[in-house]
Structures are given as C-alpha cells and as structure tokens.
Amino acid sequence: MKKTNPTLITLILGLLVLAGIWAYKKFTPAELHGTVVEAKPLIPELPLIDTAGKPHTLNQDAGIKLVFFGFTRCPDICPATMSILRRAYEGAGSPRNVKVYLISVDPETDTPAVLKRYVESFQKDFVGLTGNADNIARLANAFYVGFNENPDGLITHTDIVAVLDQQNRMRLIYNQEKLGKGLLDQDLPALAKGQL
Template sequence: MRWRIALLVAGVLAIAGYAAYKALSPKPTFHGTMLSTPRPVPDFTLIDGDGRPRRFSAFRGKTLLVFFGYTRCPDVCPLTMQKLALAYRALGEPEDLQVVMISVDPETDTPERIQQYVTGFHPRFVGLTGTPEAIAQAASAFFIYYRARDQLVDHTATINLVDPQGRLRVVYNEANLAPQTLAEDLKPILARGGRF
C-alpha cells in the first residue's frame, strides 16, 4: 500500500515539475509579429513557373516564407528577395523551408517571368502568378493590399511565416526583417520540424 502512495506522490510531483518547467521556460522571442492564435491559410490555386496549377495546400509539410511582390518593382521587392536569399543560405538551404513569391502584377508577370525572377535570387525559390481573381483570393488570405498605379504597384511588403500545417504564424515587416534575425528565428523552428 505504501509503495502505491509513494508512486502516486512521485507521479504527481513529476507532473507538477514538468508543468513548472514549461511555465518558467523562456518562450522564443521572434523579431516579427507572432499571431497569438495561428490562422489557417485558406487554400487557393495559382500558376507555377511551368505553367501548371499549384494549390497552396501542396506546400503542406514545409515551413513557408511567403512574399507578395512583382518583377518590375524598383526597390522593395528585390531588396526583400535578397534578404530572403541571404537568410536561406545562412540556414544551410534547408529542404523543409520554402520561399514563395506571389505576383501582385498578373498582367505583366507571366509564369515564366516570375519564376525566372525568383530563381535569380535562389534556384529553389518558387514564383506563382495567376488571373487577377486568383491573385486577389491569395492576397486576401494573407491580408495583403495592392493597387496598380501608373507603371508601379503599391502593395503590402510583409513576409508571412506559415507552418507545415498551413497556418500563418509570424508576420515580418520591413522594419524587423533582416537576414540574420530571420535566420535566428527560423533555426530553432526548423530544428523542431516546423513546430513552434
């Protein structure tokens, strides 16, 4: 009887100790804005660089960095893509991390053009485009604003971190996006198989 009580007490203490450890363990600090509740990204279909339909859900199982931009962009887009390429290389070019750029200029960005653009930064990057309606659906899934103006397109310039289950977890803006800090954020996540 005593050994049962001792075993029960030991079990309760072990559970209490683990709960205390979890409560007191430092939570990861992100340089971006972490969503308090992960938001599932609704599925949508765009066109990849080979001209084939690509469902967003086809990327499940990988950690994603999703950026909305366009190939004629004179400043923000190439700078952002360069930062993503530097961070990707700093992480050792992991196969379970995918960088995806979605065009906000479907009139100009053909599948071939956007794929050529993104692979200019890294050969594993994926570019997607589509009809204006499909782009609008994709942009709304990430709360991205864009509007054509003369030869330019005004657009939200955030990087969206999506977990392997297809949930939006962290949003980076220009102010908190640097290759080193992005790599620092991603390294422990990738080491845990995309778990936060």
C-alpha cells in the first residue's frame, strides 16, 4: 500500500482554500456606503433639454446614473460636488455604463450653452440638463429634492447625489458627508459592475 505524500495534501488543501477565498471575493457583492432607498421609486420620464438643445430624458440612457440637482451660479456646494463626481468617475476609469447628470434648478439662467460650458469644465462625459421649470420641479420631487430661490437671487437646494439602477429606480443616496469622505469614490467601481 502506497503512502500519501503529506506535502501534496497540504498543497492541494492550500489551493482549495485560495480558490474559496477568490470565489467569495468574486461573487460576494461589495458593501456599498450610500444610504439605501428602500422604496426604490421609479423615476418618471419627464422631458428636459440637454446641452445641445435637444429633448432628453433620464430614461433614454442605459446603465447606472448619478444624478445631482444644482445650478451654475452656485458658489460652493455645486462646484465641490461636481469635482467629487469627476474624481469618482475618473478614479473608476470613466466607465462607459455610468452617466453623471447635473440637472439645473435655475433654468432661466442655465441655458443649454451656459450649462454645456459649466458641465464640460468638470468632465466632458457629464450630461447637463435644463428645461421647463415645471418638469424640473416634478423631477426634483421624484428624487425627494427641494429647492427655493432666496431674495438675494441664489437658490438653496437639497445637495445629495442619487444613484439610479438600469431600470431607473432610485437605489442609493450619497449626502455631502459621505461624498466628502470619498465613499462614492470607493463604491463607483462596484456600481459600474451593476452591484446594486
């Protein structure tokens, strides 16, 4: 009767353990840091205008969508958030299946041309949307976003970034604290792979 080689058994067991670790990491969804939107509301198909002056809805684009409501005259939160979105997007390798949107809450000022210059100053792949004030308000409401023009002409607005899945359901929200901590940067590679 042949003796079993203990070194071979140890090697095989080691390989099995490594294969198990690899399979666990490969097939276990990443832990995402955004706030989960339990209701997963379906975002309505409301027509807006893109930076080329053409009708555009969020529903017409495939893939994962990061949506931020802001305006080009915003002195602080909007440029900071757009910079964070650029960093996260480029840090994830500018994934083709991820679209980043700025929807203007100031359509009177943010014409397609103004919005185009602003959005492209951060990232040429980003999409700027403006349009009918009623449609913007209805869409903002669907995202649980509020905004209001102050007597000084500036607009206060909810400053979250929402994540939509491929079916246009809102799945996650990143507030300014989470954005500032770089949690969207950490999550975007997994989101780009559809891990929602």
